[in-house]
Amino acid sequence: MEEGARARELDVAVRVVQMACSLCQRVQSGLVGRNREQIKVKEDDSPVTVADWGVQAVVSLLLSECFGSENVSILAEEDAHTLSRKDATTLLESVISTVNECLSEAPKYGLKCPLKHLGAQEILDAINSCNSSGGSKGRFWVLDPVDGTLGFVRGDQYAVALALIEDGEVILGVLGCPNYPMRKEWLNYHHRYYRLMTTLSPPSGSWHKGCVMYACKGSGEAWMQPLVHDFGVYDQQSSARMIHVSSISDPAFATFCEPVEKANSSHSFTAGLAHSVGLRKQPLRVHSMVKYAAIARGDAEIFMKFARAGYKEKIWDHAAGIARDHVICPARLDSFQFGS
Numbered sequence: 001m002e003e004g005a006r007a008r009e010l011d012v013a014v015r016v017v018q019m020a021c022s023l024c025q026r027v028q029s030g031l032v033g034r035n036r037e038q039i040k041v042k043e044d045d046s047p048v049t050v051a052d053w054g055v056q057a058v059v060s061l062l063l064s065e066c067f068g069s070e071n072v073s074i075l076a077e078e079d080a081h082t083l084s085r086k087d088a089t090t091l092l093e094s095v096i097s098t099v100n101e102c103l104s105e106a107p108k109y110g111l112k113c114p115l116k117h118l119g120a121q122e123i124l125d126a127i128n129s130c131n132s133s134g135g136s137k138g139r140f141w142v143l144d145p146v147d148g149t150l151g152f153v154r155g156d157q158y159a160v161a162l163a164l165i166e167d168g169e170v171i172l173g174v175l176g177c178p179n180y181p182m183r184k185e186w187l188n189y190h191h192r193y194y195r196l197m198t199t200l201s202p203p204s205g206s207w208h209k210g211c212v213m214y215a216c217k218g219s220g221e222a223w224m225q226p227l228v229h230d231f232g233v234y235d236q237q238s239s240a241r242m243i244h245v246s247s248i249s250d251p252a253f254a255t256f257c258e259p260v261e262k263a264n265s266s267h268s269f270t271a272g273l274a275h276s277v278g279l280r281k282q283p284l285r286v287h288s289m290v291k292y293a294a295i296a297r298g299d300a301e302i303f304m305k306f307a308r309a310g311y312k313e314k315i316w317d318h319a320a321g322i323a324r325d326h327v328i329c330p331a332r333l334d335s336f337q338f339g340s
């Protein structure tokens with residue numbers, strides 16, 4: 001793949017994730033405390049919301065619009081089975097209005113918006129088309145439309161995670177982290193706490209939370225830019241800031257991050273392992289691939305997740321966080337078990 005084409009793929013991916021973050025912020029602000037009918041529980045007891053489906057539809061439609069649907073293969077977490085049921089009409093109507101509202105803002109991100117209002121079938125098809133079989137040969141996009149949906153419905157941390165894989169290797173990763181605090185020490189607090197802090201003393205127009213991080217294989221660089229939703233101006237160059245992993249190498253000063261939910265990773269096992277290797281600081285427990293973002297930005301040094309026996313890790317829960325140059329977990333993705 002020549003360099004110019006990859007630069008364009010990264011540019012489009014960042015713009016698309018920026019739009020997806022804006023959709024999530026709108027839905028999340030309407031979710032906390034009310035509007036609970038916008039949340040469903042899936043067969044595996046994990047939550048799924050209007051934002052999960054909405055982001056998957058928006059990303060699928062925009063990537064196809066930009067690169068041609070015949071050139072786009074996407075492997076994503078959600079499907080439209082629940083949305084297609086007769087008892088889900090209200091939910092489907094919420095997804096339709098959320099998607100059309102988001103797409104109408106595409107020109108603000110330098111992208112084309114559809115010429116007409118999209119109906120139910122177009123949106124259900126867009127969601128269901130993200131069913132690539134992936135694999136260790138060929139190119140496909142990997143999307144977790146909302147990673148950390150549990151954190152999302154709690155008004156806390158979550159991420160929009162988009163990666164492009166070629167022959168089993170991540171060649172670009174984009175992580176949208178709308179609630180990521182610019183001050184490292186606030187990462188340990190629940191989002192509402194530092195949202196209060198920043199409203200009490202609103203630094204005028206300052207960049208106090210929310211970002212999109214991105215890296216391209218072989219570039220040796222990782223970048224972070226503010227959310228357009230909060231600043232209203234999309235200019236990738238002027239607002240972007242290069243980020244670096246931590247230089248801490250002494251375990252006594254290193255921070256490891258791990259899932260919030262004990263059901264998702266054994267806290268006691270990691271505590272014992274951490275102590276045995278000389279880690280002394282309290283773990284950073286935060287929902288979603290924001291853990292990868294914390295390492296990419298140097299706010300943490302290690303990521304540990306030990307899921308219970310039998311759990312198959314999903315490629316969309318990790319791909320966007322693995323950028324070869326900022327090695328966090330240099331696993332070749334074809335070694336991951338694809339989710340059922």
Ligand SMILES: Nc1ncnc2c1ncn2[C@@H]1O[C@H](COP(=O)(O)OS(=O)(=O)O)[C@@H](OP(=O)(O)O)[C@H]1O
Pocket residue numbers: 046077144146147148149150151258259260261262263264265286287288289307308311317
């Ligand atoms: N049992 C189990 N073990 C490991 N991982 C699981 C498990 N169940 C679910 N998941 C998926 O992991 C995603 C959440 O990972 P997190 O690290 O954010 O977990 S936590 O919310 O911080 O506890 C989260 O991804 P999203 O569904 O995209 O939110 C889960 O699907």
Ligand SMILES: [Mg+2]
Pocket residue numbers: 046047048077149
């Ligand atoms: Mg999920």
Ligand SMILES: [Mg+2]
Pocket residue numbers: 144146147148316317
């Ligand atoms: Mg996930």
Ligand SMILES: [Mg+2]
Pocket residue numbers: 052077144145146147148149
């Ligand atoms: Mg998800």
